[in-house]
Amino acid sequence: MIAMFLGLIRPLATSKTLTYVAGLALLVGAYSLLPIWLEYSVFHDVNDTPSQFHGVLSLVLGLLLVFRTNTAYSRWWEARILWGSLVNACRNLGLKLTSIDGLSPESATRAMDLIVAFPVALRCHLRSDCDDETRDRLQSLVGKPNHIPQAIAAELYAMVWDAKRSGRIDGDELRVLDSELLRLMDICGGCERILKTRIVKSYRIFARQCVGIFLGSLPWALVHDFKIWTLPFTIITAYFMLGLETVAEHVETPFGYDEDDLDLESLCGTIDATVRETFDRHALAT
Amino acid sequence: MIAMFLGLIRPLATSKTLTYVAGLALLVGAYSLLPIWLEYSVFHDVNDTPSQFHGVLSLVLGLLLVFRTNTAYSRWWEARILWGSLVNACRNLGLKLTSIDGLSPESATRAMDLIVAFPVALRCHLRSDCDDETRDRLQSLVGKPNHIPQAIAAELYAMVWDAKRSGRIDGDELRVLDSELLRLMDICGGCERILKTRIVKSYRIFARQCVGIFLGSLPWALVHDFKIWTLPFTIITAYFMLGLETVAEHVETPFGYDEDDLDLESLCGTIDATVRETFDRHALAT
Amino acid sequence: MIAMFLGLIRPLATSKTLTYVAGLALLVGAYSLLPIWLEYSVFHDVNDTPSQFHGVLSLVLGLLLVFRTNTAYSRWWEARILWGSLVNACRNLGLKLTSIDGLSPESATRAMDLIVAFPVALRCHLRSDCDDETRDRLQSLVGKPNHIPQAIAAELYAMVWDAKRSGRIDGDELRVLDSELLRLMDICGGCERILKTRIVKSYRIFARQCVGIFLGSLPWALVHDFKIWTLPFTIITAYFMLGLETVAEHVETPFGYDEDDLDLESLCGTIDATVRETFDRHALAT
Amino acid sequence: MIAMFLGLIRPLATSKTLTYVAGLALLVGAYSLLPIWLEYSVFHDVNDTPSQFHGVLSLVLGLLLVFRTNTAYSRWWEARILWGSLVNACRNLGLKLTSIDGLSPESATRAMDLIVAFPVALRCHLRSDCDDETRDRLQSLVGKPNHIPQAIAAELYAMVWDAKRSGRIDGDELRVLDSELLRLMDICGGCERILKTRIVKSYRIFARQCVGIFLGSLPWALVHDFKIWTLPFTIITAYFMLGLETVAEHVETPFGYDEDDLDLESLCGTIDATVRETFDRHALAT
Amino acid sequence: MIAMFLGLIRPLATSKTLTYVAGLALLVGAYSLLPIWLEYSVFHDVNDTPSQFHGVLSLVLGLLLVFRTNTAYSRWWEARILWGSLVNACRNLGLKLTSIDGLSPESATRAMDLIVAFPVALRCHLRSDCDDETRDRLQSLVGKPNHIPQAIAAELYAMVWDAKRSGRIDGDELRVLDSELLRLMDICGGCERILKTRIVKSYRIFARQCVGIFLGSLPWALVHDFKIWTLPFTIITAYFMLGLETVAEHVETPFGYDEDDLDLESLCGTIDATVRETFDRHALAT
Incomplete structure (x- = not known):
């Protein structure tokens, strides 16, 4: 008790x-x-002051608080679902890229670096805030564009379509990879929507x-x-x-630093760990 | 305080x-x-007048206000989601068109112009209101059709299928582009639905x-x-x-000029900026 | 005031x-x-009669009225969304059929007639009520089947797969068209569900x-x-x-003639106008 | 009055x-x-007993009744949507199988029998109850497996992939058919979920x-x-x-025999009628 | 009474x-x-203490209890839907793998073992708890990775893409299988989201x-x-x-051992039984 x-x-x-x-x-x-x-x-x-003063106000207040709580929570949960899909998209990209035989070890490493950099870049992008170490790491990958997540996606797209053109992957493999790459930018757009429109x-x-x-x-x-x-x-x-x-x-506004906000650091960590495990497992097998 | x-x-x-x-x-x-x-x-x-006059009326009023607020807001949010998908669709089109090697510089420029014109045309279409400068810009692209967004989409479709027929892109690339082009008109239809049916x-x-x-x-x-x-x-x-x-x-009615309406100008601006960045980045790389 | x-x-x-x-x-x-x-x-x-007679009844009545209003409205809105998708599907079919070069002018005209007839047929089907002129027009297209919308869809399917077999369109084009044709019957099924199950x-x-x-x-x-x-x-x-x-x-029951029902006539008109514009534009261009 | x-x-x-x-x-x-x-x-x-005894209980009771009514109804409506998709899936399968030219008259008849048997089998499966005539009819089609709907789907799959291997249909046609076949089992799984988890x-x-x-x-x-x-x-x-x-x-539990339960008999009848009409129409045309 | x-x-x-x-x-x-x-x-x-003490508190309490009940239940039901999709995905994988002729009996057996192991591995993963017998069985299949469900999916991916490379299945078959394999990891990600974010x-x-x-x-x-x-x-x-x-x-938190939690054991059992039936049926037929 x-x-x-x-x-x-x-x-x-x-x-x-x-x-x-x-x-x-x-x-x-x-x-x-x-x-x-x-x-x-x-x-x-x-x-x-009459003691029934709050009767009708309660009605309006109840309506507004319910509305406020539900809409705020459903935005938060939608943001969480988007980051959950990001976990899935990155993992699936990892599984597919390691299954395709058309990638050289160097480009596999670069692909892995780009994949695990995407959530980190998105996190910085959503918070408009990036520590120096992370910024250096992202810049060494894609230079200094305004929209870093988009630049990373563009690099991945370029890599995949390049493999297609040089015949290392065929049209079906392209399509299978494309469906995951698409999700990356859709997730980014969804998060931006939640961020920018309250x-x-x-x-x-x-x-x-x-x-x-x-x-x-x-x-x-x-x-x-x-x-x-x-x-x-x-x-x-x-x-x-x-x-x-x-x-x-x-x-x-679920992307901030409040204690009720999403734990983006840990989600980035999860993605990093599982994607790297996939590539390591593949490297061992080959 | x-x-x-x-x-x-x-x-x-x-x-x-x-x-x-x-x-x-x-x-x-x-x-x-x-x-x-x-x-x-x-x-x-x-x-x-008896002072309990409002008892039952409160019940009905509460019901109606909750219903009104929730449906109005969910229409507004759906409109926002549609414009968010428009951002995604335009960006993805940009990324894909620059990744495909089958486009000449001229047609790449025209594609970019058409893509960034689509949201602007949709905005004018939804508001039935267009400043002269924008109208001139749109007419120089697609002439004077009744339904400008549809005409822009038709141009993009024609461009893509033309590239297919002349063998510059293959069937898989067609499909990958088609899935984005489709979204453009679906988004347009969704916005029209919200606009026309209250x-x-x-x-x-x-x-x-x-x-x-x-x-x-x-x-x-x-x-x-x-x-x-x-x-x-x-x-x-x-x-x-x-x-x-x-x-x-x-x-x-989220497409008007009220302060609670969607900020379509800024959304058009975002699309313009990110799509142009993609094409510029690509032009530099090649 | x-x-x-x-x-x-x-x-x-x-x-x-x-x-x-x-x-x-x-x-x-x-x-x-x-x-x-x-x-x-x-x-x-x-x-x-005791004056507190309505206390508990209000609770139940409130519950039932909220439930009734919300479910009725969400059915109405779902019906509106289905018809909105129908607008999109017909428009996209128009855009795609005019982009494909494999259709002769005659079959293009027939395809257009079938597309714009589909919403009209669906309207008559949902209302079990058809004016003579419309009935004649539909019968001249597809004869006298029990389920006219399905017969129209079957005609469109037959046309597309026929073009495939004779090599005028390839597998990818078939798939791109199939995804729209599928929507026609899915929309029809969705409307029937709302109509038949209250x-x-x-x-x-x-x-x-x-x-x-x-x-x-x-x-x-x-x-x-x-x-x-x-x-x-x-x-x-x-x-x-x-x-x-x-x-x-x-x-x-949103498909009737009440003033709160969906304005199916005007939706059919919209589809007719935009699909015809697409085909006219294409006829001019070629 | x-x-x-x-x-x-x-x-x-x-x-x-x-x-x-x-x-x-x-x-x-x-x-x-x-x-x-x-x-x-x-x-x-x-x-x-004090007369205000029910004040707080009303709060809890209202919450529970609203929750109960809404969840029960949304399960019922989801079940109805699943059966609505089943109507669509069966119809589309009918339309597609008759459009493909690769099927002999015998296998077309068998395909039709399997398609119209699927909803009937699912109905028996969901009710764990089957009249003798229906059971005989199903057993003459697929023997005596534990899970009859799955066995019917397996037959249809086998038929389609067999046509693929023998070259009567190509990869694109396979994909178009596969997307509908997939829905059959997804619908079955969805109904089982509603049935088994209250x-x-x-x-x-x-x-x-x-x-x-x-x-x-x-x-x-x-x-x-x-x-x-x-x-x-x-x-x-x-x-x-x-x-x-x-x-x-x-x-x-919407699959039973209560008067508020779904009218599965009539839905099976609808599917039977429209699928047969499609095949008859096709048989006449050829 | x-x-x-x-x-x-x-x-x-x-x-x-x-x-x-x-x-x-x-x-x-x-x-x-x-x-x-x-x-x-x-x-x-x-x-x-004044007897109206609970008036306004009731308002807040009602709001919080409704919110709590609805969000908790919708998480539970979403988890149930995910496991329902898992049933579907495993069944469909079974049906498709047995329809494809490109698998040797040994690899068919291995595929079946991997498919039925996936739900079991996911169950253990979500509960962070695994009995010894199950752990041994899983380790004999995929070794000792950190993330066992991902390792199983990776094995299945490798098997499918390997069959593609060696020409035993073609691009279309790859795509048809890929769409189901993708669902496995998406479901895993969805469950993890529910597990980790309350x-x-x-x-x-x-x-x-x-x-x-x-x-x-x-x-x-x-x-x-x-x-x-x-x-x-x-x-x-x-x-x-x-x-x-x-x-x-x-x-x-629907993945635990409470009596209201999901009955994961029985779901795993269902998957096991129906997938094995599919493979047995196929083995008999060939």
Whole structure:
């Protein structure tokens, strides 16, 4: 029972997002001391906010929070699916390139380097942020184009069609490889779509305004009936509403560094490891 | 705290849509002065609207607003996905056309011009509105057909199948290009579907009528309990309900010039830039 | 303000569906005069329906109306998407058949006639209703089969595979055409599925029964508190509930002649126009 | 008005499911006579169940009923879509096999027999139930394998690949046929998935328990306020809740013999008719 | 009636999950004895928690429970669909490999062994848990790679492309087989995605905290009105809320050993049986 209780409290300290939200909720709690003080003072008749004030607002607020949570989460999950397909596409490219006999060891190595560089380049591209070591590694592969993932895909395309023209692979093999190469750029485009287009701005403003008005008026309406209980109740309500709003903001843009964002580093690592295993296994076999 | 507060208020001034909605809400507020004045006058017995008047209406209104918001948003997001696929299709066409060796420099340039013209033509087609410069540019490419995007696609098809017939590309390369060309017209058809078929008309009328009846009767039912608080409460409720309704109208038709509509100009720009980069990179390499 | 108000009222006169629904709502209103008369008569103790009568019923009714509206609308939208794909498939077939050089002018004309006849035939097939002129035109193309759209598709298939066998098109071109021909019959099958299978019958009965019981008992429960206000409130509630139910019935079967049904005539016209433009353009060019 | 009223009542007699549900609801009504009798007896102080007893339970019950209804219905509709694709796949196979010239009249007849046998075999397979005549017909085609639909698909595969090896069809034609044959087994697998995996068992138990507790406690909590009205109200509530639960159970397993289940016989009939029409038409033409 | 009643109670004993949840609910019930005792003691004025305490919390809790249940279930169902596709892919691979004549009996046997080993290897991979016998069997097939399913797919790829290079199958047959092999690794990637990425952590914490606060405060708020009825009501509410939460946790990770998890053993068995039947049937025929 106590372990469970601690399990509910601990995230407030360990999770940066939740600590921040809890802080905001305490601020709202501090603000609610004003109507509470008024209620217990001689001016307690000044506040005559009707206690049903939140009835209809709840309807709108519920609608907006549900909408916000669902759309934010489905964007996050779509981003995750895109990166999952990237894992698949890279692995399949690895399996196919090692199965085709038309590649020399050098070009096989280069192909592998390009494949494992693609997710890394996409990660940097989506974050507009790249550490120096990674940038050097990418530049040594494809130079300094504006759109590095596209340049890597172009290199892979060039390599495959070149093999086709020189007769090392035939039309069917080309097609089988093409279907995977296509996915790379489709995934890149899908991620860019999620990155660049957030949900309709007016809805986001409505959600925030509605939470604001709701929390701003809540203690004034509650205080007649709730007395001192207004304080914990306001803090708890503020914690969940601001929490849902804040987490939706984070989850909506899933490529950042927040703790709820996708763990792109580990996904890049997974791709790197499994693709290299395929090529190593193939090198041993030949 | 104050910065946050300002963040909630500022959109009322900066966003044209929200300024309009706030204006409407103030009108509803002015209207609510009538029952308030009655309440404080000697005729305060005239208004005997029961205060539970909105119970069942809330159920229907909630249903209609949720339905309206979700369908409008999913149309908007589908339109965004279609334009995202357009980015992908144009990029992939660029990558593939530059990888194929069967195109002469002149036809490569023409292909590039046609590809980057397609999104521009689609934008004009969806808006039934085209500035003179763009129209001249499109007409110099494909003449004066009724359906310009289709004419551009037809030109690209003709170019590809011509290359096939003259043996510059083989059947497999044809297929690989065909799968991208197909997407162009599928995307065009998808956008036309969203443009021409709005959501079921009766539902849109119901939603508007329900909001109208709700707001028209709200102050009369509230005024006994809420007294002067009826005024702010009516304004706030009107702001959110009219806001959800108005934004849904805008979002439902995502190809216009509203601030919540898709930013087609910037999408066309992105396509232009990345496709040209691919062709330039290829021209340098050869 | 007045223009807006008229905008809310006018559909009651202009829309056949809404006029019908408003008529039904007035009937329910007339019925509600019975409990109202009782209330004001000496027998006002006879009616002792508890006023919370609708609490739990609202829960079930809300569930059923949301379910009904969403499933009906998603069927309607799926039908619209199918017809949108039909536009795409016909256009793409046009573009591809004109790009292929293996067709003689006569067979090109016949192919065009078959393509533009397909949507018309499908429309008649879905409505089990065909004007004489259209029937004659279709019979002159494919005779008198039971399933006219299938016969048209069979003709197109035969034409394409015949061109393949006689060597006028090769295997790759066959495949590219086949993928579009396939869509024709898949779309036909999809429309037939929506036409023949309505949503689970028991749910439709539940929805209607629940609305019936709700409206039948509503005035009896309200009249103690609402007095004469029971009349407008019952009419308004009946208008929206019967409206949602009626529109769902119409929207669920989207191929009919209701004003909320799909505008199949105009879709057939669009296909006709764009396909003919493609063939004309091609005829000019050659 | 009276016709409408009868329309609401009649299903209670004509629909086996609804008769059963109405019977259950009457049983719950009989049970509610106990608290009603208590209320009117001298022991009316014994029952002191608080009347707000169902507040929070409603929340959970609403959630569970919505979840149950939506998942059950989407399984049913997915099953319908799978059978719709089966119609398409069989028709397309028919159209393609008759267009290919490589089949002798005998093998064409056999192919047709196999195609129209597939849906019948799948129906028996899904119901684990087959009348003698059908079983004999299937066994005369493919012998006595455990998995008859798979055996039919294997026969069709063998036939097609055999035609390929003997040069009667080429690689492209193989591919075009393969894409349809593939769908047959994918559809079979999809139906098996729906058949064998019902929704998470714990959720189904929760739903039933929640309905049970709700209905079991409802009359006790209502009787103070509702008096004799407890009886009709309990029956109506029980009717809808048990109805939603019962129909969800039926709809969740859409391949049975319930009146809300899919009409597999008629679907098999449709496939039989249209496929035979295609082959007959072809036989006439040649 | 009694049978039904027992049907509602029995799962509490037979289902491990529900026994656990019922235990937790009894603990919460024990905790609620504290406010009940206070209420009946002389200190009954100490507890003045307002009874509307749960109004707004219900809104948030409803939102979170619906969200949690829906996302957890849709993950579970997606996992089931992936395994359903695995059944299809393995069956189709079996049908195609036996139809192709290019495989020697030995390589056919090896192919069959690899196909039926794939689901088993995937099961072990997803559970990070493998009994010794299975591990030995897998190692005898593909050695000791880190990622066994990928190694099996690589073997199958190598076998197919090897047959292509040596001319035993042609390009079209390669493509037909490749489309199924691709699915194997796509399914593996999809399962890994579900396994490794649970739903956004902050939402899971919110849901648990909200349930905790709700249940912790419920008896204090109820006890004034509910008296001793607080005990059963708290237990029932706790049972459903903790139940939904616990089952969502189980369902969200569908590859484990919980009773609501997918029955991977039986799915592997199905694949094994049908694939072997295909190969046996083929061996008999040749």
